[in-house]
Amino acid sequence: MFVVKRSAQNPILIPDRDHYWEEFASFNLCPVRRGKTIYGVYRAISAVDVLQNPRQVSIIGVGESKDGVHFKNRVPFITPREEWDQFGCEDPRVTLFEGMYYTFYTALSKYPFSADGIKVAVAFSRDLKKVNERHLVTPFNAKAMTLFPERINGKIVVMFSYHTDSPPAKIAFAKLDRIGDLWSKKFWEEWEKKIDEHTIDLKRSPYDHVEVGAPPIKTKYGWLHIYSHIQNYFTGGDGNRVFGVEAVLFDLDDPQKIIGRTNGPLLVPEESYEFSGYVPNIVFPTGAIIEKSILTIYYGAADTTVCSARVNLMDLIFNIHPKFKENFYFKRSVKNPIIAPIKENKWEAQATFNPGAILLKGKIHIVYRAMSNDNTSSFGYAMTKNGIDLTERSLSPIYVPKEDFENKKINNANSGCEDPRLTKIGKNLYLCYTAYDSIGPPRVAISSITEKDFVSNNWNWEKPFLITPAGLDDKDACLFPVKFKLGYFILHRIDNEICGDYLSTLDFRHETVKRCFRIIGPRANTWDSSKVGIGAPPIKTKYGWLLLYHGVSKNHNTYRVGCVLLDLKDPAIVLARSTEPLFEPKEEYETKGVVNNVVFPCGMVVKDKFLYIYYGGADKVVGVATMELNIILKALIHGAKL
Numbered sequence: 001m002f003v004v005k006r007s008a009q010n011p012i013l014i015p016d017r018d019h020y021w022e023e024f025a026s027f028n029l030c031p032v033r034r035g036k037t038i039y040g041v042y043r044a045i046s047a048v049d050v051l052q053n054p055r056q057v058s059i060i061g062v063g064e065s066k067d068g069v070h071f072k073n074r075v076p077f078i079t080p081r082e083e084w085d086q087f088g089c090e091d092p093r094v095t096l097f098e099g100m101y102y103t104f105y106t107a108l109s110k111y112p113f114s115a116d117g118i119k120v121a122v123a124f125s126r127d128l129k130k131v132n133e134r135h136l137v138t139p140f141n142a143k144a145m146t147l148f149p150e151r152i153n154g155k156i157v158v159m160f161s162y163h164t165d166s167p168p169a170k171i172a173f174a175k176l177d178r179i180g181d182l183w184s185k186k187f188w189e190e191w192e193k194k195i196d197e198h199t200i201d202l203k204r205s206p207y208d209h210v211e212v213g214a215p216p217i218k219t220k221y222g223w224l225h226i227y228s229h230i231q232n233y234f235t236g237g238d239g240n241r242v243f244g245v246e247a248v249l250f251d252l253d254d255p256q257k258i259i260g261r262t263n264g265p266l267l268v269p270e271e272s273y274e275f276s277g278y279v280p281n282i283v284f285p286t287g288a289i290i291e292k293s294i295l296t297i298y299y300g301a302a303d304t305t306v307c308s309a310r311v312n313l314m315d316l317i318f319n320i321h322p323k324f325k326e327n328f329y330f331k332r333s334v335k336n337p338i339i340a341p342i343k344e345n346k347w348e349a350q351a352t353f354n355p356g357a358i359l360l361k362g363k364i365h366i367v368y369r370a371m372s373n374d375n376t377s378s379f380g381y382a383m384t385k386n387g388i389d390l391t392e393r394s395l396s397p398i399y400v401p402k403e404d405f406e407n408k409k410i411n412n413a414n415s416g417c418e419d420p421r422l423t424k425i426g427k428n429l430y431l432c433y434t435a436y437d438s439i440g441p442p443r444v445a446i447s448s449i450t451e452k453d454f455v456s457n458n459w460n461w462e463k464p465f466l467i468t469p470a471g472l473d474d475k476d477a478c479l480f481p482v483k484f485k486l487g488y489f490i491l492h493r494i495d496n497e498i499c500g501d502y503l504s505t506l507d508f509r510h511e512t513v514k515r516c517f518r519i520i521g522p523r524a525n526t527w528d529s530s531k532v533g534i535g536a537p538p539i540k541t542k543y544g545w546l547l548l549y550h551g552v553s554k555n556h557n558t559y560r561v562g563c564v565l566l567d568l569k570d571p572a573i574v575l576a577r578s579t580e581p582l583f584e585p586k587e588e589y590e591t592k593g594v595v596n597n598v599v600f601p602c603g604m605v606v607k608d609k610f611l612y613i614y615y616g617g618a619d620k621v622v623g624v625a626t627m628e629l630n631i632i633l634k635a636l637i638h639g640a641k642l
Helices: 179-183 185-193 313-320 322-328 451-455 629-641
Strands: 004-006 025-034 037-045 058-065 072-078 089-097 100-108 118-125 133-136 142-147 156-162 170-176 209-211 217-219 222-231 242-250 258-261 283-291 294-301 305-312 351-360 363-371 376-384 390-393 415-425 428-436 443-450 474-484 487-494 497-503 517-520 531-534 539-541 544-552 559-566 574-577 599-607 610-617 621-628
Touching (some): 025 089, 037 089, 058 089, 089 142, 156 179, 170 179, 242 283, 258 322, 294 313, 305 313, 313 322, 351 451, 363 415, 363 451, 415 474, 415 599, 474 531, 517 574, 544 629, 559 629, 610 629
Parallel strands (some): 443 474, 497 531
Antiparallel strands (some): 025 037, 058 072, 283 294, 351 363, 363 376, 474 487, 544 559, 559 574, 599 610, 610 621
16 A cells, blocks of 8 residues: 655646746646756746737746755746747656756647647757757657656667547657657658557556656666556546546566556545646646655646645555565455355344454454344344454344334334444443434444453443434444543544544433544545545554545445544544555455445454454455555555655
């Protein structure tokens, strides 16, 4: 897993009203080092000039920075001058290669703009202050060319988007002996004859679109490339398109060979400066730079400003590289499902799922939701010593609906006690669950039992009380196992967000939830874009509280699992949040059931340095999966420091 964080100073570059040539937009920056200075070349769009046609023109600007965030001394660098770039110079990528800075850019030779007038050009400079020479590169439609910073097996290698404006576009590579071959028509004529030998396909579906992003970065594990992947590009209008930033790792000796890639986007439009601008809802990567262990990605936001985001380099690479990738996700037990419905037991004949779990005196106790054929939910019990193999399982429910607020009002409708979560505080175990009477919105109820009675299977539960307000869909709740300065902390979910509140006491006859201050919510255009809710009660570590949560995607309604790190002293503060899910439905018992495509953990324990999660699969069965705790924590800690 890994965490990507946007710069708190975003946008780091904005249009300058005092510079006519970049008054309208300044975006798509590509950085490169020269000594102790970071130079950023970027696309700038001018103010409107009513005497010109077109009325606005793009040029390439350049700025200087000491920290990669604040760019000063911004001046024009590459301006329209030649017949083949007379109507604009766009989207530069710069690379230091054999002592010269090569800046590739999109050259516009026709207006109105058309595919045959959109080609790649290059300008090179010794000092990034003066252009020494420039050339038209491609005789055909292309964009986003970038140069590998060193020869590979003696060859100069470039990568670019081929026929970008007359799709389907392809990511293409060219290998040259001399830099001058770049602007040789003969070279490109021969190259095009074998076009299929020079291309790779990074699209996830035929309806997607890809474009080269940042210049490749050499790592010991391969060439890392940050690129643009646009979902639903060809499926009916801008409203369906999702611009994403992804990463791929190429072989060091053969960059056309893909070693691995991210499962999904590192970034999608989420912030206001990405939603609104010259062209809304765009994040478009054009540069990346490494400082120590941190990869900083530079991207254009809404074709208006420059923004940046950071990620720990090795966390990202290890999530891509097949040699390490499997360690960064939860691994299912080969014995899954460990709990399944028993048709002979009426109370659990239809489904057994969404289990709470707690480790007590070396044994893992599992309390799971069981559903009868008339859709009444109650709780069953199981126990395991090794975390997987059951040594006990109850023949009858250990907790049943008993109050009016959880008893069925409509025949055969869903009702009862749902999704148990267990927390030990002092000598008692507190059971948070969703109470539903088949009519009103679900609410959170709490009961308790002494630890002594619980481990002895004496199910002497205290009378349950509703603790969330009437009339609101409020569920997915748990208590933290300690008392904080502000009181006992409880997490719950209203609508699609995880909320929190501090409670003065554990006397639930009188204590109720009165506040919903937001902890996390859905992230637009991502795997958790529809709603989020907690998983299991959090685990305390020296770095913070580790909380798993479930996220639901808007387009596919799939339940996946992510994680956050919360502050030790005030768990309402989020320190880091995973970018990709750690766990998602794959096996048939997770993809097909009462509700398809669901993994839903309500319990987790730490055993032998591994985190065990107990989850519902497709609202039908119980599974268990494990992952090294330190792997999760390291990535979250790295994310908290970004």
